Amino acid sequence: MVDASPRQRSTPWLLSLPSLLLFVGLLAVPMALTAVLSFHVFEGMRGIQTAFTLSNYIEVLTDGYYYELFLRTGLMSLGVTVICILVGVPETLILAKMRPALQGTFFVVILGPLLISVVVRTLGWQILLGRQGPVNSALLSLGIVEEPVRFLYSMVGVVIVLTHVLLPFMIVAIWSALQKLDGQVAHAARSLGAGPITTFWRVVLPQLMPGILSGAIIVFTLAASAFATPAIIGGRRVKVVTTAIYDEFLTSLNWPLGAAIAIMLLIAIVAVVLGSNRLVERRFKQVFS
Amino acid sequence: MSTMSLRGLSKTFGNFQAVNNLDLNVEGGEFLSLLGPSGCGKTTTLQMVAGFVPPTSGTVLVEGEDVTHVVPEKRDMGIVFQSYALFPHMTIAQNVGFGLEMRKMKRQALKERVDEALAMVRLSGLEDRYPNQLSGGQRQRVAIARVLAIRPRVLLLDEPMSNLDAKLRGDMHVELRALQRRLGITTILVTHDQVEAMTMSDRIAVMTGGKIAELGTPQQVYDKPVSEFAYRFLGQTNEITGEITSNDAGSAKVQVGSISLPVKVSESHQGTSIKLFVRPERLRIGAADGSAVKGKILTRLFLGGIWFYDIDSDIGPLRISAPNLGMSPAEEGETVGIEWNSGDMQVATSELANG
Amino acid sequence: MSNKRIDQNGPVALTFHVLLTAFILAPLVIVIVASFSDKDYVSMPFDGASLRWYREILETPELIQAFWLSIRLALTSATLAAAVAVPAALAIARHRFAGRDAITAFLMSPMMIPHVVLGVAFLRFFSIMGWTGSFFALVLVHALIVVPFSLRLTLAAVIGLERDAEHAARSLGASRFVAFRRILLPLIMPGVAGGWVLCFIQSFDEVTMTIFVATPGTTTLPVALYHRIAFLSDPVTTSVSAVMIVGTVLFMFALDRIVGLDKVLIGKK
Ligand SMILES: Nc1ncnc2c1ncn2[C@@H]1O[C@H](COP(=O)(O)OP(=O)(O)OP(=O)(O)O)[C@@H](O)[C@H]1O
Ligand SMILES: [Mg+2]
Numbered sequence: 001m002v003d004a005s006p007r008q009r010s011t012p013w014l015l016s017l018p019s020l021l022l023f024v025g026l027l028a029v030p031m032a033l034t035a036v037l038s039f040h041v042f043e044g045m046r047g048i049q050t051a052f053t054l055s056n057y058i059e060v061l062t063d064g065y066y067y068e069l070f071l072r073t074g075l076m077s078l079g080v081t082v083i084c085i086l087v088g089v090p091e092t093l094i095l096a097k098m099r100p101a102l103q104g105t106f107f108v109v110i111l112g113p114l115l116i117s118v119v120v121r122t123l124g125w126q127i128l129l130g131r132q133g134p135v136n137s138a139l140l141s142l143g144i145v146e147e148p149v150r151f152l153y154s155m156v157g158v159v160i161v162l163t164h165v166l167l168p169f170m171i172v173a174i175w176s177a178l179q180k181l182d183g184q185v186a187h188a189a190r191s192l193g194a195g196p197i198t199t200f201w202r203v204v205l206p207q208l209m210p211g212i213l214s215g216a217i218i219v220f221t222l223a224a225s226a227f228a229t230p231a232i233i234g235g236r237r238v239k240v241v242t243t244a245i246y247d248e249f250l251t252s253l254n255w256p257l258g259a260a261i262a263i264m265l266l267i268a269i270v271a272v273v274l275g276s277n278r279l280v281e282r283r284f285k286q287v288f289s
Numbered sequence: 290m291s292t293m294s295l296r297g298l299s300k301t302f303g304n305f306q307a308v309n310n311l312d313l314n315v316e317g318g319e320f321l322s323l324l325g326p327s328g329c330g331k332t333t334t335l336q337m338v339a340g341f342v343p344p345t346s347g348t349v350l351v352e353g354e355d356v357t358h359v360v361p362e363k364r365d366m367g368i369v370f371q372s373y374a375l376f377p378h379m380t381i382a383q384n385v386g387f388g389l390e391m392r393k394m395k396r397q398a399l400k401e402r403v404d405e406a407l408a409m410v411r412l413s414g415l416e417d418r419y420p421n422q423l424s425g426g427q428r429q430r431v432a433i434a435r436v437l438a439i440r441p442r443v444l445l446l447d448e449p450m451s452n453l454d455a456k457l458r459g460d461m462h463v464e465l466r467a468l469q470r471r472l473g474i475t476t477i478l479v480t481h482d483q484v485e486a487m488t489m490s491d492r493i494a495v496m497t498g499g500k501i502a503e504l505g506t507p508q509q510v511y512d513k514p515v516s517e518f519a520y521r522f523l524g525q526t527n528e529i530t531g532e533i534t535s536n537d538a539g540s541a542k543v544q545v546g547s548i549s550l551p552v553k554v555s556e557s558h559q560g561t562s563i564k565l566f567v568r569p570e571r572l573r574i575g576a577a578d579g580s581a582v583k584g585k586i587l588t589r590l591f592l593g594g595i596w597f598y599d600i601d602s603d604i605g606p607l608r609i610s611a612p613n614l615g616m617s618p619a620e621e622g623e624t625v626g627i628e629w630n631s632g633d634m635q636v637a638t639s640e641l642a643n644g
Numbered sequence: 645m646s647n648k649r650i651d652q653n654g655p656v657a658l659t660f661h662v663l664l665t666a667f668i669l670a671p672l673v674i675v676i677v678a679s680f681s682d683k684d685y686v687s688m689p690f691d692g693a694s695l696r697w698y699r700e701i702l703e704t705p706e707l708i709q710a711f712w713l714s715i716r717l718a719l720t721s722a723t724l725a726a727a728v729a730v731p732a733a734l735a736i737a738r739h740r741f742a743g744r745d746a747i748t749a750f751l752m753s754p755m756m757i758p759h760v761v762l763g764v765a766f767l768r769f770f771s772i773m774g775w776t777g778s779f780f781a782l783v784l785v786h787a788l789i790v791v792p793f794s795l796r797l798t799l800a801a802v803i804g805l806e807r808d809a810e811h812a813a814r815s816l817g818a819s820r821f822v823a824f825r826r827i828l829l830p831l832i833m834p835g836v837a838g839g840w841v842l843c844f845i846q847s848f849d850e851v852t853m854t855i856f857v858a859t860p861g862t863t864t865l866p867v868a869l870y871h872r873i874a875f876l877s878d879p880v881t882t883s884v885s886a887v888m889i890v891g892t893v894l895f896m897f898a899l900d901r902i903v904g905l906d907k908v909l910i911g912k913k
Binding site: 009012013015018019020022027029030031033093113116118120121123127134164167221227228231241249269270273 | 652660664668669672673729731732735747750751758759761762765767785788791852855856869874888892
C-alpha cells in the first residue's frame, strides 16, 4: 500500500534476509549439490567418483525396471486421487448440509488425523489389514471371501492407506470451493425444474471443479511423494519411486543413481503441478476470477 | 490555529498520476473539505499530508515549516480513518491514551486528558470497554477523542462518517462541526458526500483527476462554480448547448434551436459553441402564453418536499424542481412556460476539467 | 418446509457418512485398543488386556530419548521458523518490491518438493559439510521445511489487517518499531501462534526427510517408530502410538483455543 521511499526500499529485503539466508544455505545449495551428485559416477569398490556422466539418467530412462517403477507410482497416485475425489465430493456435500455444531465436530474428526503422525496411522492400518486382522476376520465371517485377502505388501493395501492419509486434503480443497458457491444457486436450479441429480451434475459439480482439481493436484503429488506408507504397507514387494530412492541411498549406497531418480521425481512432480495449474487457469479463469 | 499549505503536491503510482500538482492553503482554524468522486486522489492527498505516502514532488508546510520529509509520528497531526482504526486489543481508555503515552505523559496527567477527551465526545464511563463492545457511532467518537487527546496542530478526517447511518451521520456533522469551532483546530475533511462537505466546511475544494477543480465557500462552489465539473458533480444541473451569435463586452446572445438567449460570458470567450448551465431550482414553471421558452411536461416526480418535472422544451430537455407548497402542480402532458432570472443561466469559465 | 428437505442429508448420505467416519477413525482406534494387548507381538484381537506395553515404553531408553529429542527439535525449529517467516511475511504482505513473487515461491517451495528429495539433498549436504549427527543441523532443516506453514498463517493474518491501525499509531506519535510492537504484533499474534503450533506438529511428525539424516544420536520419535514398525513387530509401537494420538488430540484442543482449528486446517481467514 504505502510505496517505497528510498529509505524504505531496502526494508523488504532486510525483513526477508534471515529466511533467504536459511533457504539459500539449506535448500538451494543442497539441491544444487544433489543435482551435481546425480551426474557423478558410482563404483562399487571406490564409491562416488567426481567424473561427469549422464549414465545415471540414461539408466533410469532406458531400463524397463525404472520405467515400470515410475509407471507404478503414477498409477498408484492416480488411483488414490480418483478414489479421493469419488469419496471426497459426496462427503464434503454431506458435511455442508450438516448443522453447524455437528459440522464442526466432523471437521475435527476428518481433518484431525492430518495432525497425527503418518507412521502412527500406517501402523493402525498394518494391524487392521493383517492376515488375521479385523478386516479379514470381518470379511471371512460375513462370507464375502473364502480366504484372507492379502492387503499387506500389496498395491491394494497401499492405495487404501494412502487414501486414508490424503483424503483430508481433498475435502479441504473441495470445501473451499464450496464456500464460494452461492447457496441459492442449487435452489434456483431446483425451482427452475431440475431434479436433485440434474442439479448436482449441471449446477453444483461444475462449480466445485476448481476445488476438485486443486485437491487432485495436492493428493496426486503427495501420493507420489509418500514414503512411510508404501514402505510399511507395500514393503519390498510394492516398490515405488520414493522407496527405491531410499534403497539406493541407504542399502545399495549408490548415491549418484539415487540422486538421479530423486531429481527425476522432482521434475515429474513439478511438471504435473505446473501443467495442471496451467490447465486449471486456462479452463476456469474466465468463469471464476 | 495552525496554517497549512500544500505546494505543487504530486503523486505518481507507476505511470498513473493520482495527485497532480496540487496547491492549497488552509487558514488557521479553518474547516476545509476535499470533495470529489471515488478515485480522484483525496485519500492520497490526505496521506501525503499525514506522512504515510511520500509525495513524488511538492511540499507540505505547517505554519511555514516544511514537514514533507518528517516521519508521521513527528508531525503532530491527528488522523481519523473511515475504518476508525481503533486498536482492538486495547480498552477505550488505552486507545485514547496511546498518543499521550507516546509523548511520555505522566500517569495522572494522562488520565485527566483521556477523561477530558472522552467527555468532549460524550463517552465518559466507557473507559474500560473494548472497541468491539461499542456501537458504530461510539467507535467513531473514540477515534475522534483519540486524536483530540494529543491536541494536534491539524485534524485530518478521511470519510469518518461514511460507516454511520443517515440519521447518526447528520447528528455527527453538527456535533463535530461545533467541537471543531470550539477548539479552533485546523481541519481537512475528505469526503465524497456533498451534504457533509456543505454543512461542515468553511471552504470546499472540489477535486477531480488529482486536481482541484473548484475552491471556495460552500455557497460559492454551488452557486457560481467556474468549472463544468463542479456544475455536474454538485447537485443537479441542466446543460444546454448553443452558439454565440454576438458578444458585446461580455453580454452575449446565444442561439439554442430557434430561441436566442441573453447570457453573460467572459469578454474574451472564443469560438461560437458554448455550454450553458442552469440548476433545476432556478427554473420556474409559468403560464405558456407570453413565455419566450415553452415546454411540455413529460414526467412528474414527487419527492415529498419538492416536485421534479422533466420537460421537453424549446431549448432541449430540462429538469425543473419546484417546492411542494400544497398547491396543485402542473400536470403531465401540459405545455408550460419556463422562466428564470437572467444571472442563473451560467457559463463555466475555468479551463480545468472542461469536457 | 420443503426447503428443509432439500437441505437435509438423506439416509443414504448418512450411511455413507457413518461408514467414512468409521474408515477414518478405525486405524486410530485399533492402535489404542491393540496397545492394551498382553501378547509379545502386535496382534488384534487379543485375549488378555494389560498395561505391559506402556511400562515397556519407560523401560526403552531409546524411545524416551527419541521423544525428548523430537520435542526439543520441534520447539526449536518451530521457533526458528517463526523468527524468519514472520519478518518475511511482513515484507511480502506490506511491500511491493521486485522479486516479491519469487521470494514467496521460494519460501513456499519446501511444500512442493517431495520430502524424500529433501532428505537425499540434506544427507549429501551434511556429509559434505561434516554435519552428520548434528542436532543443530537437524534443527535448521526442520525449520526450513516448516517455514511455509508459518509463512502461510502469518501472511493470512497480516493481509487480513487494515493498515489504518498502524497508521493511526504512527500519527499519534509511535515510531515504526513501537507501532509494530504495540499494534501490529499483538494483532497478528493469533496467526503467528497458530503457525508456530502447526510448525511444531509438522516438525514433530516429520519422518520421510528425517529418516535420511537421522543418526543413532539424532533419531526422532517417528523415525524410531518407523524402524520398529517396518522391520520388527514390536508391540511397544502401539503404546507409543496411542500416547502420540492422545497427545495430538490434546494439542488440537490447544490449537482450537488459540486460533480455531478451521483456520489452521482449512486456511480460512
Ligand atoms: N498504492 C497505490 N498504487 C497504485 N495506485 C494507487 C495506490 N493508491 C491509490 N492509487 C490510485 O490512485 C487513485 C486515487 O486514489 P485515492 O485513494 O486517493 O482515491 P480517493 O479519492 O480517496 O477515492 P475514494 O473516495 O474511493 O476513497 C485511485 O485511482 C487509486 O486506484
Ligand atoms: Mg479514499
